[in-house]
Amino acid sequence: MTQKSTGKLSFYLTSLKDVYSFFFFMGRKSKKMKLFFLISILPVVVALIIKINQFFSDRTAIQGIYIFNNMTVVMYLQFLILILALFYGTSVCSEEMEGKTLTYLTTRPIAKSAILLGKYAAYTSLIIILTAIGVTLSFFILNLNDLLNFSLYKILLRDVVVLSLGLICYTSFFTFIGTIMKKSIIFGLVFSFGWENVIQYFPGSTQRFAIAHYLKSLLPAPKTGRFSFLMFRLEPSPPLLAVFMILLITVVFLGLACVLFSWKEYIFED
């Protein structure tokens, strides 16, 4: 790498960092973040109710880790991360367009792709933190009796990583959608709660066209019984392939979004 290109790369990374800091700060302060925090804490409330009931109930308590794996994680995986990714992913571009604040960003000495990537990274970080807090709290509540069993923490780490990968991937996809479509919400909802759910019931390789397939491939197969209805899936892909596909999808959609954002002309509606 020549000195010039190293310098350019360093400048680009600095721009990314500056945009990231700006939007991380702004996102943290926003009212919507507070509301989404409350929504992402909902599984914690559910976990608390279940745990309190276990304390006062005569019935043999189900293992906390069982409930955690089959309920909490699934609530995040099939619902919450989709909602968070849909809102924040589409907001990367649409927020600046609707608010007419894009001009302030595009008249700074930073590449347009750095604006998009920096904002994407900021929002993804925020929602990963939100999700991680909720998942971790649920884990501690449900496994209150078993906190000294350190093998369980591996499961927590695994689940946090899988949910984070899901957020990274879904947010990149919705960032791309938000870049090409002005009103992307309906498409996003149909994709998240239509395509991602329905396609998994299709035989053969069709299920591999859903991001959810790769995320579920990283989690253990659900045992039959309670909650198994929540984790339906067909043949999973090998974990390494699943991670590779998730990262590939992320890179491809982010790349497309960067190209489109840099090339496209955005005209504000009066």
Place this chain on the structure above:
Amino acid sequence: MTIKEKGYTHWDGEFQDKKFPWWPITRYGIKLTFRKKFFKLFFPASFLLAVFFLAGIYISERLDDFKSMFGESVPSLQIDPAYFKTYLAGGFLLFIMLIMVIFCGSGLISDDLKHNALQLYFSRPLKKRDYFLGKTAVIVFFLFLLTLVPGFVFIIMKMIFAGSFKFFLSYPWLPLSVIAYSVLVTAFFSFYTLFLSSLNKSRLFVAILIFGIYFGSEILRAIFYENFHNHHFSLLSISANIQQVGAVIFNQKTPYPIHWILSLLVLTAFCILAGFVLKKKVKGVEIVK
């Protein structure tokens, strides 16, 4: 003559209240909804389910012909209140109604908050009641097209296809059930949508809330039920409550073994809460601290 007297004339007549001051709001809201690109695709598609059920009514009158074509394997198709309940209180129609309110309702109040239009509304001879009526009527218009209108079309077409009033005479209360259920579900969705629309200036955020809360409540119900095996957790789910009351309205067995009054109370309580919040949120002047 002093200058003050010149330049404008006083109105000597009596000011008259307009009969339906909320109508321009409704008319404009409906117009705006139809202007959306994707709505033009979605709107006709939303009637497909009704068409499918109407075809079922037709087939029910021509069952012998179909049996002669396809043999005795054609199952019998009974058009009764259960059929109406299956259409009107079914999960699929509720989903379509949800998408419909996202299109027509998510921006109703949030756009006014975003563009500071409330001051413009309330500086006219328009009461808050008229403002809410106007906005609600937009949602009512579209939801009645999916519930009340098809319900009555089914009744009328059944009688036309049968060539007699037998169906109506067998179930004379059915039209009232259709009206009651349509009013119930439309009123709930109107409060639900307007309440969420008043919470934020971003239409995108409101749309996600509308969708998320509806489906989130159903997921919560399923999880709590699986853990506690208690049907009372169905009170947490919006769709479960609507289906519970819908079953009673059509004189059918309720899907959950809990008293339907509880579901009605939950829905009513939500509407009352939404009403309070709406009254507080919709103001002519916003004070920014």
Place this chain on the structure above:
Amino acid sequence: MKPVIETQHLSKWYGNVLGLSDVTLEIEPGITGILGPNGAGKSTFLKLITGQIKPNIGTCFIKGKKIRNNYPLFSFIGFCPEQDAFFDELTGWQFITGLLRLHHYSPAERDDRAQKALEIVELVEDKDRVIKSYSRGMRQRLKFAQAIAHDPEIVVLDEPLNGLDPLGRRKIIRLIKSYKGEGRTVMVSSHVLPEIEAMTKKIILIHQGKIFAQGDIHYIRDLIETHPHIISIKCSDPRLLASNFIQEEFVLNVKFSSAENTLLVETNNRDKFFSLIPSLSVKNNIEVEEITSPDDNLQAVFDYLVGK
């Protein structure tokens, strides 16, 4: 002198609507005013030269380099957009320092520059209030502050005086005028001639997407003075008044309006005409109810230029 901003055959369409047509200009250091009625293409032109939108035909160069997607050039450019839009949940201070962060300044330098910019626009006392609570004038001044905070060489201002009170206007005009002495290039757009006149003598007239005139403001002023004005007079005896006016050499035309007792007079010397009205009305005992000048605006100047 080498031009700082150069456009060649710049044209822009919004669908079927023409935004700008074949604009070829060279802008040198100093203050240049862009004058035109609403919808003339001023904002389109400024958006094109700052790379916000793509031209359909033509190119734009800033310091000899193409502007479109050339982000390093924005180190030298400050842009104050027309639209009233902000990150509403931020305070004024956070807004300015946040945008300065994107110029890669150190935290100390950011704070210093933000403080200076806010001092210039007199928003220091309100810097910790959320932008949502700012008045129209404060928001406009904040917009101006973000355009100058990084000390740009080229300042592009799209209707910067909108929403400002007379005192605020005077301060901003004084500031803009000070940039000339510093060798900066400033482009200011407005539809109000006296505003532009107060800032600079170099103006560009835009109308219907085309450049109508470019040069000294006195030329435009003379045009306004010499182009025929129409004045409407409502009085008790318009015919008598008309017969008196018609004898004057600076009265070009007299017509009777469809409105009751109203006379329309075309004159090429407004000052002389206005000084004549009182003496005529007293001499002939005519009661004058109302005097208006329907074409006393920039649109009339443009209509006249088009006619020319």
